[in-house]
Structure formats: structure tokens, C-alpha cells
Amino acid sequence: MTDTITATHTPPAGDLFSKFDDLIQTRETLLASGxxxxxxxxxxKVLSPTRAVCNGRETILLGTYNYMGMTFDxxxxxxxxxxxxxxxxGTTGSRVLNGTYQGHRECEDALKExxxxxxxxxxxxxxxxNLGIIxxxxxKGDYxxxxxxxxxxxxxxCAMGNAEIVPFRHNDIEAMEKRLRRIPEGAGKLVILEGVYSMLGDVAxxxxxxAIAKQYGAMVLVDEAHSMGFIGENGRGVCEEQGVIxxxxxxxxxxxxxxxxVGGFCVSNHPKFDIMRLVCRPYVFTAxxxxxxxxTxxxxxxKLMHGANKRAHxxxxxxxxHKGLTDLGFELGTKEPQSAIVAVIMPDLERGAMMWEALLKEGLYVNLARPPATPAGMTLLRCSLCAEHSAEEVQTVLSMFERAGKAVGII
Known part of the structure; x- marks a missing residue:
């Protein structure tokens, strides 16, 4: 019989993981609280776009970004x-080799339409x-x-392309114009905006x-990840809703x-756009x-082209x-509902995690979002609604928030 020796491994000097020590400590402290x-x-088990089994319990899903509920269509x-x-x-190959099937072309045709x-x-x-196009x-030398x-x-x-990054204050039109005004004459300029910002659910x-970007000769890229399918008369996003598509x-x-x-896309009317298929590395070198x-x-x-009834619901x-949570006394990320994201601001990470767990025990799943991903160091409980949530389910959600909020002392 041999003795079992448990070794304690000490990280070596110059440990490449040391940069994560603060985050590791935060996580350990959080989990140590139970x-x-x-x-x-x-x-x-996933039962539907709005329900799943978590910890052996049927749970309402309010944090999946499954806005139009198409996962079980x-x-x-x-x-x-x-x-x-x-x-x-699978295709086992890149789009520029053997990885373009008829379905890929049909998917791109659907997007163009x-x-x-x-x-x-x-x-x-x-x-x-985003990585590839930007x-x-x-x-280098562009802004x-x-x-x-x-x-x-x-x-x-931006980092991968080695362009000069010029950030401006969130949704601040004047600040954006000031940045554009300072860029050297003749330099390449790209303005990047989002239709809906995912943390607070606010619209740009x-x-x-x-209009200002064009005035200064900049090209414009808009990320519509959180608005496609839902916002706009035909679900084309905030660009359609605000008439700038x-x-x-x-x-x-x-x-x-x-x-x-799963997947991503870029659509464009630029006459030279097709060259991107030969020069965009994340497209060329990925299966x-x-x-x-x-x-799918x-x-x-x-089907989203004809989703007006779903969008209305x-x-x-x-x-x-949004109104129900406001009436209960929760602080929300926006004064009015602007998208399918409703962000509930928590006092701090510890109580945010407690609230998250209390909701899960009630039978409700939401996203816990924390710094540095969130703006202004906020801790958020991020709710993303689905067109398949019934009116009754939304009322049930409000009751769960009320009980959990009172139990944790948030309201």
C-alpha cells in the first residue's frame, strides 16, 4: 500500500495568470458567501423558447436574447x-475552400432580401x-x-486592425462630432454605432x-444585433426605425x-464589398x-419578414x-422601454448575486451582468423578453421580482 501525497502547487514567478488575481478573489468571495x-x-432540458429545467426545476427564461422565439419554430x-x-x-472547411454549400448562398440571399x-x-x-469587417x-493610419x-x-x-480608436461618451452626439472634427484631413474614418446597446437596452x-458622420466624410457601421427582427416596421432594426438604413x-x-x-453577418451596398471574401481573415480562415x-x-x-404580430406582442x-418593475420600486436602466432588454440596476455585486439566486429559486432565470462589461461600474440584472412570453408569464415574472426583491432587501 502506498501513501497518497497531495501536492500544493505554488504559481511560478512571472505567472501569466497573475493578472486575473483580483477577479479570482472576487469570484471566490462571492461563492464563499453560499x-x-x-x-x-x-x-x-430546454422545454420551449420561454421555459427550461434548471437545478431540477421548471424555470421561466428571461435572459436568453431569444427575442422572437424562433428556436422551436x-x-x-x-x-x-x-x-x-x-x-x-458539418462542412469541415472554410467558405473560400469547400465550405460554401447551397445553404450558405440561400442564407445570404435571405439576408439581402x-x-x-x-x-x-x-x-x-x-x-x-465584427472582428473581421472592422x-x-x-x-493602421485609419481612425x-x-x-x-x-x-x-x-x-x-479595432485592435486587430491596428486602427486609431477614438471613443466618445455614450450616445453623445456633440462629443462624437468633436472627435470627428479633430481627425486629420484625408485620413480614413469609420464611425461605429449600435442600434440597441445590450447592457441597458437603450437606443442610439x-x-x-x-448625418454628422456623413458630413465629415466617414463611413458608418451599425451593429444591429439586439434590434434585428424586432425594431422597425419590417424588423430591420433601428436603422429602419429612424430612416437611415x-x-x-x-x-x-x-x-x-x-x-x-448561431452565426453572424454583414450586409452592405458598397460596390466593392465582395472583395471582403478574399481579404477578411476571420472569414477566410474559419470553418x-x-x-x-x-x-435554420x-x-x-x-419568417421574420412577416413577424409584425410577434413584434407587436x-x-x-x-x-x-418595464412599468411593473418601476411601480414595484426597482431602478431601471432606461426611463421608458426602448427595446426588448429591461435592465434592473442592483446596489452592488454581492446583493445583485443574492437577488439573482433568489429569482432562480423562485423559478426565474435572468442575466447577472457586472463590471467591467457594464457601464459606469454598475451591477445589473438584465432581462431579455421573448415574443413567446405570454401576458400571464410576464405577470408571474413581476410577482417573482416582488418576492425576491423584498427577501433580499432591494425593495
Missing amino acids: VEDPFNLVME PDVLEAGREALTEFGS FYGMDHAMVFSTGYQA ATIAG VVLDIDSHASIYDG PLKEMV DDVDFIIGTFSKSVGT SLPPSVVA AATSIR LWENSRTL
Whole structure:
């Protein structure tokens, strides 16, 4: 019989993980308080766009970005099954090699029809769409003027392209113009905006911002990840809602929100856009989406064109939840509902985590968002509504928030 020796490993000098020590300590402190890990929830079974089994309990889903509830649409599922049977489980190659199947072209055709644009390019994720497009068109010596609350993928695209990053205060039209005014004459300029900002769910003043960008000769890219399918008469996003869809140069989006699957895209009317397929590294050097995924995406996109009734119901859900939480005494990220995201501001991370866990025990899942991802160091409980949430479910959600809020001492 041999003795079992448990070794304690001491990190070596120059440990590359030492930069994460503060975050590791914050996480350990949080878990030591007895709170369940809010960033490691397992869904044991997904029952519908609005329900799943978590910790053995049926739970209402209010943090999935499944805005239009397309994940269980019968036509979408059938399209995926047919493509899986006919074309197999994956492409095993890049789009520029063997990875372009008929389904990829059909998906891009659906996007062109949806937006009324000349060009569409599908990426393997929405993150890669931003990374690839931004890094390719804005390089060394160019300037990217962007909202300081821009998504991580936008910042990463700027870094990868090595462009000069010029941030401005969130949704501040005057601050954006000041930045543009200071850029050297003749330099390449790209203004990057988002239709809906994912943390607080607030909408950008695109009409004014796009007009100013054009006045200074800048190209404009708008990320519509959180507005596609829902905002605008035809679900084309804030660009459509504010009447600037024909004035922007690029619209970036994702399939992992309203479309209900995974992938990303860029649409554009620029006459030279097709060269991007040969020079955009995250497109050229990444395996393309599986045929079943692009089939579900194409089917979902075409159905979203006719989703007016769903959009109307989702707006009603958003207004009801926003008013109900305000009436209960919660502090929200926006004074009025602006999107399908309703952000509830927490006093701090510890009580935010306690509130998150209390809601989960009630049978409700929301997102716990913390710094540095959130603006102004806020801790948020981020609710994302779905067109498949019934009016009754929204009332149930409000009751859960009331009980949990009182139990934790937030209200």
C-alpha cells in the first residue's frame, strides 16, 4: 500500500495568470458567501423558447436574447433536420475552400432580401462578423470613432486592425462630432454605432449621428444585433426605425438573438464589398457554419419578414415589464422601454448575486451582468423578453421580482 501525497502547487514567478488575481478573489468571495455561481448555470432540458429545467426545476427564461422565439419554430426545426440529413453535420472547411454549400448562398440571399441590400456575407459567429469587417476595413493610419459602450467584439476588431480608436461618451452626439472634427484631413474614418446597446437596452440616436458622420466624410457601421427582427416596421432594426438604413455603409448582425440559431453577418451596398471574401481573415480562415445551421437561419430570417404580430406582442411585453418593475420600486436602466432588454440596476455585486439566486429559486432565470462589461461600474440584472412570453408569464415574472426583491432587501 502506498501513501497518497497531495501536492500544493505554488504559481511560478512571472505567472501569466497573475493578472486575473483580483477577479479570482472576487469570484471566490462571492461563492464563499453560499451564492450559486451565476456564470455557470446548467440548463438540464430546454422545454420551449420561454421555459427550461434548471437545478431540477421548471424555470421561466428571461435572459436568453431569444427575442422572437424562433428556436422551436416548427418550420425552422424542419429545415434544420432536412439539411442535416441531406448535407451532413458539418462542412469541415472554410467558405473560400469547400465550405460554401447551397445553404450558405440561400442564407445570404435571405439576408439581402430582408434588408434590401446588394451584398451579404455570413460568418460563423456575430463576434467574428465584427472582428473581421472592422479589422479588414480600418487599418493602421485609419481612425475608428466609436461609442465608449461598444461591444467587446467591436473593440477587438479595432485592435486587430491596428486602427486609431477614438471613443466618445455614450450616445453623445456633440462629443462624437468633436472627435470627428479633430481627425486629420484625408485620413480614413469609420464611425461605429449600435442600434440597441445590450447592457441597458437603450437606443442610439442614429438619425442625427449618421448625418454628422456623413458630413465629415466617414463611413458608418451599425451593429444591429439586439434590434434585428424586432425594431422597425419590417424588423430591420433601428436603422429602419429612424430612416437611415440607406445611409449606412455596413450593418452587422447575429443569428444568435432574434434569428434563434448561431452565426453572424454583414450586409452592405458598397460596390466593392465582395472583395471582403478574399481579404477578411476571420472569414477566410474559419470553418463555415454547418448546413443545418444556415438552413435554420435562412428559414427564420424569411419568417421574420412577416413577424409584425410577434413584434407587436413583444413590445407589449416590454412595456408591461418595464412599468411593473418601476411601480414595484426597482431602478431601471432606461426611463421608458426602448427595446426588448429591461435592465434592473442592483446596489452592488454581492446583493445583485443574492437577488439573482433568489429569482432562480423562485423559478426565474435572468442575466447577472457586472463590471467591467457594464457601464459606469454598475451591477445589473438584465432581462431579455421573448415574443413567446405570454401576458400571464410576464405577470408571474413581476410577482417573482416582488418576492425576491423584498427577501433580499432591494425593495
